Amino acid sequence: MxxxxxxxxxxxxxxxxxxxxxxxxxxxxxxxxxxxxxxxxxxxxxxxxxxxxxxxxxxxxVRVELVEGDGEPIVFYRKVYEELLASVTETLRARDGTAPFSSHCPPYSASWPA
Structure with a gap:
């Protein structure tokens, strides 16, 4: 609803x-x-x-959808991080058209489980 x-x-x-x-x-x-x-x-x-x-x-x-297989805490936290970063970036861009950072994960995230 x-x-x-x-x-x-x-x-x-x-x-x-x-x-x-x-x-x-x-x-x-x-x-x-x-x-x-x-x-x-x-x-x-x-x-x-x-x-x-x-x-x-x-x-x-933010909303995080967990699916079967998302039992590891790092998967949950990665999803929260990605959604939070995207939401904050969207809010900042709506406010003044810019954001001080990119809305994608930094390079070190490549070592996180997919």
Whole structure:
């Protein structure tokens, strides 16, 4: 569900997410929010609502899709790094048309697992 005006339910979860975003906003240690549950339980709708809420508060957000075989932590962190770098680059370019770095992995990333 991409329209927040028609997103209903999950009040408890949304309050918990608002709280965690508020904590991050005051320079406290970051918290990882993980959504899990059975298929068709509304995880993607809650994720979309969380994304909007975070962006409205000025946070940079990224999504990382993990697939079977992504069990090694380095794979996860590489995906987060790549998505975060692309998102920050996009934000900076939208702001003033430039970015102080490239949106691709530096050369040393070639040694990371593919």
């Amino acid at each position: 991409r329209e927040s005006s028609v997103f209903a339910g999950r009040k408890h979860e949304q309050e918990a997410i608002r709280y965690e975003l508020g904590q991050a906003a005051v320079n406290r240690p970051s918290v990882c929010v993980v959504l899990h549950g059975p298929r068709a339980a509304g995880k993607t709708s809650l994720l979309n609502a969380t994304d909007r809420l975070a962006r409205d508060r000025g946070f940079t957000t």
